[in-house]
Amino acid sequence: MSRYIATRAIRGATALVYEAEQLLNKALKELGPDTPVQFTNTAYYLPVILGLTGIEVSKLGDMPKVLERAKALLHPIPKDQVWLPYLGETLDSGIATLFAAELIEGIRFAYGEQPEKITWGGKIAKGGSFTSPEFEGEGGNGGTLNGPIDDIQLRAWGIQLVDGRMPGFAAIVGCAKSNEVAVEIVRQLQQRNILVFLSGNVNGRSIIHQLMEEGVELGYDTYTVPFGTDTLSAIYALGFATRSALTFGGMKGGMARDILLYNKYRVFAFVLALGEVDDLKYAAAAGAINYGFPVIADTVIPQILPTGITSYEHVISMPFDEIPGENDLERAKRLVQRCIEVRGVKIKVTEVPIPVPYGSAFEGERVRREDMRIEFGGKKTRCFEYLRMADFDAVEDGKVTVVGPGIETVPEGGAMDMGIVVEVAGRKMQEDFEPVLERQIHYFINGASGIQHIGQRDIAWIRISKAAAEKGFNLEHFGKILVARFHADFGAIVDKIQVTIYTDPKKIEEWLAKAREAYNYRNQRLADMTDESVEEFYSCTLCQSFAPNHVCVVSPERLGLCGAYNWLDCKASYQINPTGPNQPIPKGKCLDPVKGYFDKVNEFVQSASHGSVQQVSMYSIMENPMTACGCFEAIMMVVPEANGFMVVSREDPSMTPAGMTFSTLAGVAGGGLQTPGVMGVGKYFLVSRKFIAADGGLKRIVWMSSILKETMAEELKAAAAREGDPDLLDKIADERVATTVDEMLPFLEEKGHPALTMPPLF
Amino acid sequence: MEHVEFSVPRMWADHHVPIVRKALLGIPGVEDVYASSAWKTVRITYDPARVNPNTLEKALADAGYPVGVELELPTYPEQTKDNAMWYTVAGRMTETNLADLKMSGDHRKY
Known part of the structure; x- marks a missing residue:
């Protein structure tokens, strides 16, 4: 263990906790203790603090107790003469640094200073993965950096994180040797489909500036997220890691040890420090090591070799100019390769013989x-x-x-x-x-x-x-x-x-003409494929790498809740990998055709969920509904007052009649838990003949995010007609007409919504 | 052009750097600034005909980064068995946890 690193990390931690205290006192005086504190679109408060302490910080007045926890984690700076093991003290100080950094960012949010504005006049791409070529605008807020990643994007990336398409993330802090090197590092990471989080600066210049100057498109769509131009904003990377455990691992706030171990074994991340390393960077690195994330620096710093917190080396120094290679681009490539080796990230790269870079x-x-x-x-x-x-x-x-x-x-x-x-x-x-x-x-x-x-x-x-x-x-x-x-x-x-x-x-x-003939044939074949027409369903346990007790049962009429796997996909996946996550489940004896209970399905689910789920109903939300990992496209929840259900889309950040936004609801629906009345679904399940068939089907939907109504209009209309109510879609409320039950009920009555006259749900 | 280098102990992290740079680059006669939070120093290239080091030093002090003045950190009590977090929160582990050992990877081979 390096005394030098311990000294600087502990000193940095102490200074930052002190700075957070000063700033908090000022904010409490100027803004008052009731001033709300919230990161963008998240149900996890200040996520690192929530995850590691269980404290839900929602206003400035909640912060002093966190500060006390941070102080209690500080230790005296190592003395020059006395040799101590230091590692425990350094790791504690690292956590204190994370608490202080998150508090400071929270206070900055309260002051409206986050997400950070950037003076560079370029464009920042923000938004979902599907973008029209006609989208010519600047996107998002133009000259504002991303700040923390919102829950919606975390869940949208969920399936890629669990199926290995996205092996992990790289938190890059600082500034590369040159713009050319910055671009090459990011391209190398992108080609391996590794998420890139950008923060920090050296002499005021950040890798974010370098990439912008070179015209590299930054944003969720390109896996490169600019958090902010100082190291404090690197806390968002650890917030992302913490929320992965909370979202997909079924963990609760305060389960610090489990959350850290979850990250060590399941989230393949590392920190790459570019340029000189100051006390805060050492301290923040100590925080990252707690999560099992190693740190690689491109400058001369002492190293921490294996001691057991990370899988291999903890801190590696790889001075950029000393990396063997003919030029800087080759050196950048080797630097990235070393990072991947140190973290032990598993990556499959397919060589594609084309003249442009290639990767997800x-x-x-x-x-x-x-x-x-x-x-x-x-x-x-x-x-x-x-x-x-x-x-x-x-x-x-x-x-x-x-x-x-x-x-x-x-x-x-x-x-x-x-x-x-x-x-x-x-x-x-x-x-x-x-x-x-x-x-x-x-x-x-x-x-x-x-x-x-x-x-x-x-x-x-x-x-x-x-x-x-x-x-x-x-x-x-x-x-x-x-x-x-x-x-x-x-x-x-x-x-x-x-x-x-x-x-x-x-x-x-x-x-x-030939293609269209084939498309028609396939459409007909899919339409004819029903749950009754097949002998077996398929499991999907892909997400167990993140949500260990969750099992999806995919049938021809019920696709996976992520929307990415239907029955045919699972069948093909089984052929490709017979021991993989998609296994055939013989239906066995049908115990209840209405609710969709099958004895072999129950047996499979009991075993694959490690006993946490005893039986699953394929067609009901009210009785033993299917569990969810966290990657769902939409969440359904019972609205007792309206005798029906609401469906909120992942893309909809608005309030719902349940009194919760998608992000908050997701905490109830995810993590492999079976909660009657709440269920995560793939959006195309809504138009299935088997959609909550036991509870009344599509006619029970009383509220639906407008984005679903609009993007699936034709399919929903067809399904409504099939259910015998062609105008059903117009009778369903959305966030434009109601965000509370009180607003929704008169709308439903005026439109004559069928749920109001259906048999009571309870 | 001349250079001057100041020790600025309070510039210990990169979020202080833009403040220091802004304070100095706004002064007529300052051509370039290299502010290193790692070494807590700032190197300034300036035109001696237009500005002198005293002015630069004053600008740093006005921005909250006085030259040569250490950051006075509060001294937190040394953690002991009585009040250290690892005793108070979960109990400090002094033996290898079997769960850790079972889950541990190749690093045990080192």
């Missing part, structure tokens, strides 16, 4: 019209994609053919028709897997930097940026991406792949 972190990248070289589909042209199974002999593996003119024939900013036809052959391939694989085209193509893909089937819309085209990206590369990714990700069912890109108008007509 580029999936959310936008190509704005002014940056666009060419587009396919959208308003002006047609674009479709079609994947079909073919005979072994008819497929030449790896062959990519372009039939028709290339992009060079179209002027800059123009558009052209395109069809992507993928033919696959494999011994285990089945016709049912065609749509499952076809949907992957969206993710695979989007992974290329400078390429944007939206939609699917014959409403696909693809843009190539000028930058990508300048680097040599052309039509053939779409094929190369698909060949590489299908082999890498679906090698178990796909042996041979060939791709044909059509731009020739006659060929497009011909293949579009």
Whole structure:
């Protein structure tokens, strides 16, 4: 253990706790103890403090007791002469630092100083993962950094964190040697799909400034989140880690030891300190080590080698100029590689032979019209994609053919028709897997930097940026991406792949007709697939890496609550990985066809939930409802006064008639707990014939987030018609007409909502 | 151009740096500032015809970062068995917890 690090960390912690005390006293005097304190859109108060102490800080007056806890964790600075083990004291001081930093950020929120404003005049991308190419604005608040990640985004990333697509996060603090190095470090992390959190500065200059100057798109969509330009804002990274345990691990505030161990074993994160390291950075690093997150510095600092808190080394020094390599870019690459080794992050990188960087972190990248070289589909042209199974002999593996003119024939900013036809052959391939694989085209193509893909089937819309085209990206590369990714990700069912890109108008007509015929056939096949028509359902325990007692049971008429896995996906996943998270569950004897009890399903759930769930009803929310991990697209909750249920979408931050927002409700619905009357669901379950069939189905929905009503209008109308009430959607309240029960009831009565006259729920 | 370097002990973290830089860069004649929170020093490049070190020193003091003045930290009592957090909250563990050992990874091999 390094006395130098212990000294600086303990000194930094003491100074920060002192600074927090001064600031708190000032704030209490100026603003008063009842001034509310809240981070953006979170139900977890100040999450590190909540997680580690159980204290719910909602106003300034709640802070003094936290400050006392922080003080009690401080220790005397090590003396020059006496050798002590220091590690325990250093770790304690680290936690004191985190408490103080979170208090200071909370106070800054109370003063309206967070999220931090940035003087640089560039654009910051904010928002969800689906973004229209027509979105040309600045996004979010323009010149404001992100601040803490909200609960909605944490849950949206949940499925990627648990299925390994997103292996972990890197908290980068400080400023890189040059802009070029900053970009390379971030690109290297993005290519490995590691979330990048940015904070800190050196001499006033932050890596955030460096990336902005180089035109790197920052935001949730590109996995690069700028927290703030000082090290205090790095607390948001640890808040994210703490909330992962609270959200997905089913833990409660105050379970400090469990939360820290959860992070050590399940959240693959590390800290990368760029540039000189001051007392606060040492102290904050000590805080991160408590979570099992190692710290790697690109300057000369003492090291802390294995002692057991992190998996391997605790603090590593890798002076940038001494890293072997021909140039700085190579050194940056090696630095990132070392970080990954030290944390033990498991990463699978697929080499894709294209001239632009490739990785899931580029999936959310936008190509704005002014940056666009060419587009396919959208308003002006047609674009479709079609994947079909073919005979072994008819497929030449790896062959990519372009039939028709290339992009060079179209002027800059123009558009052209395109069809992507993928033919696959494999011994285990089945016709049912065609749509499952076809949907992957969206993710695979989007992974290329400078390429944007939206939609699917014959409403696909693809843009190539000028930058990508300048680097040599052309039509053939779409094929190369698909060949590489299908082999890498679906090698178990796909042996041979060939791709044909059509731009020739006659060929497009011909293949579009074939594709549409196939789409219709698949639609019909899906519609005919019912829970009664199959012998087995599938489990999904993917999220058990995060929510250890949760089990999803996926049936043809009930997709996974994350919305990402339907019955066919699970079936394909089982073929790909027979010992994986999607196992077939024979239905066995049907114990109750209305509520959806099956004896073998119950047996499976008991075992897979480690005994925490005894039985599950597939079609009821009021009796043994299915548990949830935390990745749900929407939450349902009973509204007793209206004799029905409300559905709130993950994207809806507004208040609901239950008196809680989505974030607060999520605390009740998640973590593998079975709570009658509350359930997390995939949004397309709402239009299923089996949707809470035992409780009255869709007609029981009395309130629904408007975003669901709008984005699923056609599907919901069709489902309402099927239920015998075509105007049902207009009778359902939303946040625009009611956010309380008192506001909602007159609306329901005026519209004659059917739930009011249905049999009582209780 | 001339350089001057001041020791500024109160600039001990990077959130102090922008305040120090702003205070100095606003003075006519100051060309460049390197403020290091790691070494708690600030190196200023300035035009001696327009500004002198005393003015710079005063600007630092006005911003709350007087030259050479240490940050006076309160002394917290040394934690003892009676009041240390690890005794009061959960009881300090002095033996290896078997749960930890079971979950521990490859680092035990070192």
